[in-house]
Amino acid sequence: IAGITQAPTSQILAAGRRMTLRCTQDMRHNAMYWYRQDLGLGLRLIHYSNTAGTTGKGEVPDGYSVSRANTDDFPLTLASAVPSQTSVYFCASSDLGGSDTQYFGPGTRLTVL
């Protein structure tokens, strides 16, 4: 791999179902982030992790959870999906304390019906 990968590319999900979006990076970045992007609202931070073993809440964390068991992986879980979680989800990573530039994965388009 080179960079950040996300899976699935897209998903249609029934309301109330549980869903995990996967994100993997191979750049050995210490920090990772999850954003959602909605028309007219720009990118909004859901959760972040500054280093393996730690996580924090962003601007819109409700209904989402994350874990960071190792440096490379940062999955995002929707415990019980609702239609308002229909969005495009982007994972990003950065070398916190270094250049700090965030690099984004290709995104997951999620539709909750």
Next chain:
Amino acid sequence: GQNIDQPTEMTATEGAIVQINCTYQTSGFNGLFWYQQHAGEAPTFLSYNVLDGLEEKGRFSSFLSRSKGYSYLLLKELQMKDSASYLCAVKGNDYKLSFGAGTTVTVRA
């Protein structure tokens, strides 16, 4: 809180110059980023300014004035492939990025 404003849309002709303005009012400031995002794709990094002044990278330049809470991205010699959304993002005191809603630039032949 964070407040980042940029125009919603701009249209320009191939070969022309376009300037995308970004104004911000944020809780602290530790740098400003510009990203390009083509439709259906991920944002890609264009530029980073942390000190006042102009940073030039080929056809793209970015300017920052911290005292005015203002930045612009200048796109010169526009090409059709420059049609995209351009996102302004400010790194605040918590070192997290706050994004503007983006400016969609359409380049016409």
